[in-house]
Amino acid sequence: MPKQVDYESRRRRIAEAVCLLVDDHGPEGVTMRDVATRAEVSLGAVQRCFRTKEEMLLFAVEHVGERITERVRARLGGSPAQSAASALGHAATEIALLREEHRAEARVWLAFVAQAAVSEPLAAQLRTSYAALQDLLGRLIAEACESGRAGGDAAPPDPRREARALLALTDGLTSHVLIGHLTAEEAEGALLTHLVRLWERLRAAPPGTSV
């Protein structure tokens, strides 16, 4: 056996470079050469890791998706004792990528989403990420639902529906912040308002009302 290389770590390193470049040129704007330079490897090395450019981009989205959901999960694990309500708040604001430090990640994500509307393989990749996030939100909502009411018997809002709306809202807010239509503060405000109303509906649900 001759020379061996840790491809997995190299791929990740390249994916990071891709993200940096997508961040300020868009996905179509990144070139193999730039990626190689940014990742501090040669063009040949990049080609060895990914047979084609599309394959590389695909890996990059997957990478970002995993990083985001991972961070959300970490955020939840970091403070497990709190109420399900505040946990949900944390998760949502984390997903919204509103903080300045995650602005780049948000741009990357948005760029890929747009590209996905045109490239089916990319869309498939994103769907799994969205499914994971929505599932996570859904579970949190269901949990909050459970713990929010004492002898809960009134019909609670369908967690899946709520998760869908919440996820869509965060995505919309994020993109609006990115193009400068909203400030991060306005977006965060809107998000919190939405969440607060979700609480109100949960714990103040008088028996008989449904959605």
Added chain:
Amino acid sequence: MPKQVDYESRRRRIAEAVCLLVDDHGPEGVTMRDVATRAEVSLGAVQRCFRTKEEMLLFAVEHVGERITERVRARLGGSPAQSAASALGHAATEIALLREEHRAEARVWLAFVAQAAVSEPLAAQLRTSYAALQDLLGRLIAEACESGRAGGDAAPPDPRREARALLALTDGLTSHVLIGHLTAEEAEGALLTHLVRLWERLRAAPPGTSV
């Protein structure tokens, strides 16, 4: 004076071609040549209309933005007698571009939004479109607010805030539909649910009317 040409109409025709191409290749994916072919003019003619590609794309976004807000306005003007509530419903579903027939427009819009996160001039153009839409929604909400309550004295929700959230929600839902994470029906359902709750909050009155 020699040969004269109606540039305005030619520009519009080219913009339509751009939209068709953006729809299935993304904004970066359109080439001047393809545009010329699609618009059934020569490359030279396109170059005469737009000095540069970016100028052309910019005009195209502006064109789409106008078409959308125009359609929303038309929808409102078409049924002015109804309640402000249902008018808002119409406007929102119209903006969400959920109907199959507007799927292409939605893809174009999303593509441009993503590109705008990277190109400031584009972002500026989009901001004006968003501002127009948000303003419109805001006015409708305020109106519904007014007419919704009899002797209103309870604190009504801030129309601007509500408009922001609503607009973000529609955008998020649209993109989720585009990449196939949601079906059009699920998205429409989420949107209607959101609106219904907005009503409930407006006419804080007990079991009364709904949409």
Added chain:
DNA sequence: CCAGAACCGATACGCTTGTATCGGAATAAG
């Protein structure tokens, strides 16, 4: 130490892109 396999950097290639250029067609005024 040696053979052979795995790797990689450099270079080459064909193609597409946006844009510049230019000669001729078209047209309205005189």
Added chain:
DNA sequence: CTTATTCCGATACAAGCGTATCGGTTCTGG
């Protein structure tokens, strides 16, 4: 009809792209 001006189609061009190729280097197993 002439003429001056506007337009446009074809062509040219340099740059940049993704990808293929290949010779040298590096390392592992024996």
